[in-house]
Amino acid sequence: MDLLTASMSDTRKAIAEKKVSAAEVTKYFFARAEKLNPALNAFIKLNPDCLKQAESIDQKIAKGENVGVLAGIPFGIKDLLCTKGIETTAASKILTGFVPPYDSTVVARLKNAGATIVGKLNLDEFAMGSSNESSFHGVCKNPWNPEYVPGGSSGGSASAQAARLVMGTIGTDTGGSIRQPSSFCGVVGIKPTYGRVSRYGIVAFASSLDQAGPMVSTVQDAALTLEVIAGKDELDGTTSSRPVEAFSKNLSADMKGKKIGIVKEYHNSELVHPDIRKTYEQAIETLKGLGAEFVEVSIPLTKYAVSMYYLISASEASSNLARYDGVKYGYRSDFKDLSSLPLDEFYAQTRAEGFGKEVKRRIILGTFCLSSGYFDAYYNKACQVRRLLRNQYDEAFAKCDAIISPVTTTPQFKIGTRVYDPLKMYLNDIFTTSTNLAGLPGMSVPFGLTSDGFPIGIQLTGHHFQEQKILNVAYALEQNSPVKGKTPSVY
Amino acid sequence: MSDSKFNKDVIQKIANLARLQLTPEQANEFSEQLSKIILHFDEISSINTEGVEPLITPSEIEYTLREDSVKQNFHAEEMVANAPDKQGNLFKVPPVV
Numbered sequence: 001m002d003l004l005t006a007s008m009s010d011t012r013k014a015i016a017e018k019k020v021s022a023a024e025v026t027k028y029f030f031a032r033a034e035k036l037n038p039a040l041n042a043f044i045k046l047n048p049d050c051l052k053q054a055e056s057i058d059q060k061i062a063k064g065e066n067v068g069v070l071a072g073i074p075f076g077i078k079d080l081l082c083t084k085g086i087e088t089t090a091a092s093k094i095l096t097g098f099v100p101p102y103d104s105t106v107v108a109r110l111k112n113a114g115a116t117i118v119g120k121l122n123l124d125e126f127a128m129g130s131s132n133e134s135s136f137h138g139v140c141k142n143p144w145n146p147e148y149v150p151g152g153s154s155g156g157s158a159s160a161q162a163a164r165l166v167m168g169t170i171g172t173d174t175g176g177s178i179r180q181p182s183s184f185c186g187v188v189g190i191k192p193t194y195g196r197v198s199r200y201g202i203v204a205f206a207s208s209l210d211q212a213g214p215m216v217s218t219v220q221d222a223a224l225t226l227e228v229i230a231g232k233d234e235l236d237g238t239t240s241s242r243p244v245e246a247f248s249k250n251l252s253a254d255m256k257g258k259k260i261g262i263v264k265e266y267h268n269s270e271l272v273h274p275d276i277r278k279t280y281e282q283a284i285e286t287l288k289g290l291g292a293e294f295v296e297v298s299i300p301l302t303k304y305a306v307s308m309y310y311l312i313s314a315s316e317a318s319s320n321l322a323r324y325d326g327v328k329y330g331y332r333s334d335f336k337d338l339s340s341l342p343l344d345e346f347y348a349q350t351r352a353e354g355f356g357k358e359v360k361r362r363i364i365l366g367t368f369c370l371s372s373g374y375f376d377a378y379y380n381k382a383c384q385v386r387r388l389l390r391n392q393y394d395e396a397f398a399k400c401d402a403i404i405s406p407v408t409t410t411p412q413f414k415i416g417t418r419v420y421d422p423l424k425m426y427l428n429d430i431f432t433t434s435t436n437l438a439g440l441p442g443m444s445v446p447f448g449l450t451s452d453g454f455p456i457g458i459q460l461t462g463h464h465f466q467e468q469k470i471l472n473v474a475y476a477l478e479q480n481s482p483v484k485g486k487t488p489s490v491y
Numbered sequence: 492m493s494d495s496k497f498n499k500d501v502i503q504k505i506a507n508l509a510r511l512q513l514t515p516e517q518a519n520e521f522s523e524q525l526s527k528i529i530l531h532f533d534e535i536s537s538i539n540t541e542g543v544e545p546l547i548t549p550s551e552i553e554y555t556l557r558e559d560s561v562k563q564n565f566h567a568e569e570m571v572a573n574a575p576d577k578q579g580n581l582f583k584v585p586p587v588v
Contacts, residue, residue, distance in 0.1 A: 101569040195550040208548040234557070238550040307532045318509060325510075327582050329573035338576075341585040344510060352512035360511060364502060365525050367509040378532065383545030385538055390546060422527045439549025464551075 003028050004164050008073050008221045009248070011167065012114075015072040016061060022072030025167075026054035026116045029074040033118055033165040036490055039146060042160035044079050044137045046119040047086055053116040070228055071114030076166040078157050079120040080127055081212065082201040083107050086117070090203040091135040092125045094354030095330040104201025105236065106170055106212050106229045113228045118166050122156030125356045126321070127177055127205045129153050130428065131418060134358045139415055142185060143488035144454050148412045151181030157215045158185035163490045164217070168225055171215040173442075174206050175309050176407075176432025178213050179459060182444040183407035186455025186483065188222045188474065189215040193465050194439035195240040197226075198233035204320040206313035209436040219445060219475045223247035226467065245468055253476040256291035260284075260473065261400035264298045271409040271427050279448025279456045280406050286480045287404070287473070297396035297403065301389040305434035306426040308389070311369050311382045312437070318366025321359070326350030390438040397463035402473045405431050407459040411450045431459055441467045445474040446483050455483055497526040 001014055003025060014020045030050060037043045057072045082088050082100035084107075089095040103111065111117070122140040124132055132140040132155025140155040142148040143163040150159040154171030158181035161169045171178040173191035182189030190213045197212050204210065214225035227248060232241040262284070266272075272280070288294065325347050326332035331354040335341055355363070369378040396403065409428050418424070435442035441464075444457035458477060462470040478484070499518040502525070506513045513521070567580040576583040 098573050101565055101572070102563075194548075238548065238552070240551055241553060301538075304535050304538070307535055310528060311532055322509075326575060327584055330575070332575035335585075338583065338585045343585050343587055344507075346585045347510040348507075348512040351510055355511070357517075360513070360517070361521055361524065363509050363511060364505050364513075364521055365528065367505045368497070368501075368525070368529075371505065371508065377536070380545050381535060381540060382532075383547055384540035384543040385535055387543055387546035388538070388540065390549065420524060422524060422531065426531065437549070464549075 007218060008070065008167055008224055012069065012071050012073060015057070016067065018061065022054040022057035022116070023051060025072050026050050026074045026118070029166050030118055033160070036163055036165055039141065039490070040143060040159050040163060041138050041140045042122055042156040042163070042165060043076065043119040044089060044091065044122050044156070045087055047117050050074065050116040050118050057114055068113035069224065070110060073115050073168060074118045074166045075110055075115045076118050076121045076157065076160045076169040077107060078123055078154050078169070078171050080123060080172050080203045081107055081170060082203070083117060083120065086120060088120065088203070089136070090126050091123045091137055092355065092359065093136045093331055094324045094351070098329045100201070102201060105198035105233045107201070109229050121160055121169060124153035124155065125359050126203065126317070127153040127172055127174055128317070128358050128362055130176065130180055132156065133415065134356055136356060141415070142412060143490045144185065145489070147414055148454070149184070149415050151184035151412070153177040154181050154215060158182055158187055158189070161185065161187045161215050161217065162488050168214060168216045168221060170212055172202060172210055172212045173436065174209045174313060175436050176429055178215055179407050179432050179442055179444040179457070182215055183455070183457030184412045186446040186486070186488070187215050187217060188219055188443070188445050189213065190222050190226060190443035190467065190471070191435065191441060192226060192230060192467055193441045195238050196230050196441070196465065196467070198236040198239050200233055200235035206316035207320060208316060209313055219471055219478050220248055220251060222443070223251055223471050240465070242465055247468055247471055250468055251475050252472050253479055255287055255473070255476050258292045258473065259400040260287055260292050260294050261297040261396055261403040262294055263302065263403060263405060264296050265300055265302055266405065266430065269409070271430070272406055273410050275411060275448070275450040276406045276408070276456055279458065282482070283404060283447050283458045283477055286477060290476055290480070295399050297399055299389070299392045299396055299434070301385060301392055302430065302434045304385060305389065305437055306429050308382045308386055308437055309429065309433035310365070311378055312386065314362040314366035315369045315379045316366070318363045318370060321363055324351060324354060326354070330354065386437050389434060393438045393440060401469045403461040405459045405461070407431060407444045407457045411456065412454045435461050440464060441470060443470055443474055445477050447477055447481050449483055449486070455486070497529055498522055
């Protein structure tokens with residue numbers, strides 16, 4: 001079997017039938033990660049203990065014991081998720097040296113299902129960014145062309161997956177951080193419904209928006225991974241007790257009679273790059289050819305989504321990041337003498353040295369929005385409009401099974417070419433942020449190529465807890481994708 | 492809100508609230524950038540939201556009761572193991588009172 005292209009379920013089957021050992025599979029990917037990572041910087045840290053994990057899977061199989069559905073499948077984990085005994089930094093200097101005494105629920109569930117943890121993946125600092133350039137551990141590269149960004153914030157996950165340094169990765173998405181890098185690197189990424197996957201043990205950025213999800217090679221692998229990590233967790237009170245469907249078994253590419261929504265407000269948006277527009281139109285034609293019906297829906301408040309997103313996410317971040325104080329874990333300024341040091345200076349200096357610029361900018365914006373005198377005009381107002389936005393989505397989904405759109409307005413860009421420009425930032429995130437605000441599931445599936453030969457994803461958005469519906473549409477697109485079988489240059 | 496609401500003095504005041512030292516250059520830069528963002532946000536203020544309850548979380552909140560029993564027990568040593576400076580099982584900090 002060719003491990004470079006094998007699916008998770010085929011690999012797991014081969015391991016269970018002793019055609020290949022879990023140790024061989026993990027060793028193969030670990031060696032690949034060791035070899036290719038210096039050029040990509042996708043991993044912040046590799047975990048050599050994964051080989052021991054794999055050996056214990058083989059021992060269980062030898063004894064005839066039951067093993068999980070991901071037995072022997074090597075995963076990379078975004079370094080925002082706590083991993084017991086493995087340094088977890090959120091790509092920030094302020095978490096330097098933090099070794100969690102526990103696993104996040106997502107990682108615990110992957111391990112219980114038999115997955116091996118190859119290492120921790122690069123990201124924008126505290127997941128704040130869309131290019132992976134704000135990482136304290138250096139920029140990560142796009143395997144399709146290392147001069148380009150992989151996207152972000154889950155850039156390491158997308159890069160490692162596209163280069164197949166692992167069989168699967170986990171990313172997180174607060175405003176597009178799974179979907180945008182998935183699109184930029186040509187992998188399948190799904191941000192589940194808010195409440196579908198536990199946030200326990202995930203370094204918090206914006207608690208009402210954050211969700212973790214799979215970033216993998218195929219829709220089938222995404223469905224399988226989601227089944228493993230989803231579901232009620234008593235350690236996260238916002239998780240839903242709704243049953244988790246057998247997403248991977250239920251996959252169906254039958255599009256006859258399926259209703260796909262086209263959002264009137266951005267269907268003909270001039271902001272969209274011609275290559276992306278072409279891919280979007282091609283995806284619509286393909287689904288029409290498969291028997292899907294198209295309906296126009298209207299969500300006028302998406303126009304304000306990015307404004308709402310930046311204010312709400314910055315507000316929540318400023319509160320969440322108050323915990324980094326140089327006392328309990330991570331970085332502390334090198335103070336010579338604590339005995340005469342004012343406490344506020346101790347905090348302010350440690351935080352000034354520990355946080356990067358983008359993080360500081362968002363802490364300032366968020367603190368402002370939550371401060372006395374501005375709370376009602378900004379945070380509260382944004383949350384009111386957020387409810388109206390969600391209501392408009394409810395109306396739209398009364399008419400359709402899934403909404404189709406581009407993922408981003410512009411394609412991959414070269415490292416170091418994006419200077420901080422709030423307006424550009426707004427334009428690029430218009431398709432992804434409203435999904436998080438409304439708590440909806442959204443995913444990116446590769447479907448086109450730019451004239452420069454980079455992959456382009458298509459975004460599918462579903463109603464709350466309707467992951468199966470968007471997975472099915474993605475499955476249909478995947479089977480008819482013009483980029484099927486195309487791989488990046490590092491292969 | 493106009494740009495003046497977000498001048499560099501305001502930025503410094505907010506930075507103090509957030510316990511974050513900023514250089515004057517950073518305060519200047521943030522003042523300019525964040526003014527633009529706030530200006531962009533002002534488009535929202537015209538939307539009528541009278542009587543709309545703010546949506547602070549999109550989850551279906553399920554209030555459930557559970558037994559108040561100990562499920563997971565970290566040892567004190569584990570909890571302080573990551574501290575930059577400690578004495579025994581205590582965090583070492585500057586004088587607080």
